[in-house]
Amino acid sequence: MKLSCVVAVAVLVLVLCSQGQSQYANGPDKCCFKFYSKPIPPRAITKYKSTHHSCTTKAVILVTRRGKELCAKPEVKQIQDIMEKLDNLFGTPAPTSSP
Numbered sequence: 001m002k003l004s005c006v007v008a009v010a011v012l013v014l015v016l017c018s019q020g021q022s023q024y025a026n027g028p029d030k031c032c033f034k035f036y037s038k039p040i041p042p043r044a045i046t047k048y049k050s051t052h053h054s055c056t057t058k059a060v061i062l063v064t065r066r067g068k069e070l071c072a073k074p075e076v077k078q079i080q081d082i083m084e085k086l087d088n089l090f091g092t093p094a095p096t097s098s099p
Helices: 002-022 075-092
Strands: 045-050 060-064 067-071
Touching: 060 075, 067 075
Parallel strands: none
Antiparallel strands: 045 060, 060 067
8 A cells, every 4th residue: 555655645746746847948048137237249249039939037048159148138228229220231030949
């Protein structure tokens, strides 16, 4: 009797764990919690993307020429200028990471 209870509990735990992990399969790749605060030379940025809508804080991820990703606040004037410049260069904004 005890063995069957242990097995039942183990199966239940496995099922709950697998559901919890699959819940975020279509969720965000990356969310921002800290933001880059230094001035950014616009020529150093090659592209940007918005964070997923399920992230707790709305942010933009700027990608430098060296491939480094910087989190920035989209309401900052300098960041808006960089995004506008890239949009004018490449036509449309980079797609967000959400489906």
